[in-house]
Amino acid sequence: MTTMLTAVAASTLVVACVGTPRSPDSVAAPGASGPVAVAVESTGATATTSTLPTGAVPATTTTTSMSSTSTSSTTTTTTAAAWQAFPTSPVKPYPIPHGSSPLLSRIDTTDPVVFITIDDGLVRDPRVAQLLADHGATATLFLNSGPIRLDPGYFVPFLWIGGSINSHTSHHPHLRGLDFDAQRKEICAVVQQIDKVYGGNGGYFRPPYGEWDRTTLAAAASCGVRAVLLWKETMADGEIRTQGSKPIQPGDIVLLHFRTDLYDNLTALFAQLDLQGLSVARLEDYLPAA
Ligand SMILES: [Zn+2]
Structure with missing residues (x-):
């Protein structure tokens, strides 16, 4: 795993591992790939460099509303x-794609797997990436x-466990x-933001609602999106x-959201998947870039 350490503008963080396959358990147990080093330059004159160790997921839940932020401490994890x-x-x-991105709500495979997608980012529970890692999921x-x-x-730990940001x-x-032009602006702006902050994006897009x-x-x-992804x-x-009775x-x-109930919904999803003999695979492995 190549780690890129770059001094960047204020409040910007660069990680060179978007879309890079990783062992699903790398959050809990550092492997050969080791931790991802990130560089954050503060707004002051002194740049600070921090290495976020694998296994160290941020310790607070942060909820973002239109104009306020609140935090509370959480520490629970599970194993499986x-x-x-x-x-x-x-x-x-x-x-x-040529001219038009394909639209997908499922992946054409007979493997006993489903794919987890999580949207928006408003409530950021620090237990979530660890929960995914503990289950070998991404x-x-x-x-x-x-x-x-x-x-x-x-969002960096989600990259550590093999996810992508889109x-x-x-x-x-x-x-x-x-x-x-209006649609392009909305889509491309975040593609570019993700490229700048994380050193690359996953290549997918999901339209709101x-x-x-x-x-x-x-x-x-036109923004370089390889597939527009909906859900089942x-x-x-x-x-x-x-959808329907299936x-x-x-x-x-599967669509989930960064909301207060994400941890519980993931726990319930894992239990149901176990009952049905299904597991979670990396969407990125089933839609690799050409
Ligand atoms: Zn949304």
């Missing part, structure tokens, strides 16, 4: 046996600009019906909510 790793054979690289994040700007370091627009608007039109797919492609299931109140299926993409 590791799942079998999938895919077991290489997946064909995903092509760069997540693909779709974030708005505010949470990245306010708390960039919170655009979810700057301001979470209803995109459908907006013109190309799952609302899109053909302009959205064209605008996303959501988690709410500890229950999986499927139970959760191999290849399905």
Whole structure:
């Protein structure tokens, strides 16, 4: 694992591991790849460099509303046996779209896996990345600009465990019906922000509310987005909510949110997956860049 240490502008944090496969347990047990070093330059004259050790997840829950921030301490973690790793054979690289990004709500695979995606970033529970790691799971994040700007370091452990950070627009608007330039601005701004802060983005995009039109797919492609990702299931109140009467299926993409109930929803999801003989795989492994 190559680590990049770069002095950057105030409040900006650079990590050179976006989209890089990592052992799912690397948060809990540092392996050969070691910790990720990040460089943060303070607003003062002195630049400070910090190395965030694997296993050290931020110790406070931070909730962002329009204009206020509050914190509370949390420390709980859980442990579980590791799942079998999938895919077991290489997946064909995903092509760069021409003019219009493809839209996917599931991955075409018969492997007994589903994919976890987490949106927005408003409530940042420090237990979540560790919970994923303890279960050998990972997540693909779709974030708005505010949470990245306010708390960039919170999302770094999700990269350590093999996830990626992706655009979810700057301001979470209803995109459908907006013109190309307006949609492009919302999508591209966060792609560029993620590139700047984390040294790269995952290459995916999720439209807020799952609302899109053909302009959205064209605008996303113009921002370098390889796939626009929707979902098949959501988690709410500890229950999986499927579309129609079908139970959760191999290849399905599951939507969760960075909200106060994320930890409990993930715990409930893992229990349900265990019952059905399913596990969590890296979306990035099933949609690799060409
Ligand atoms: Zn959202």
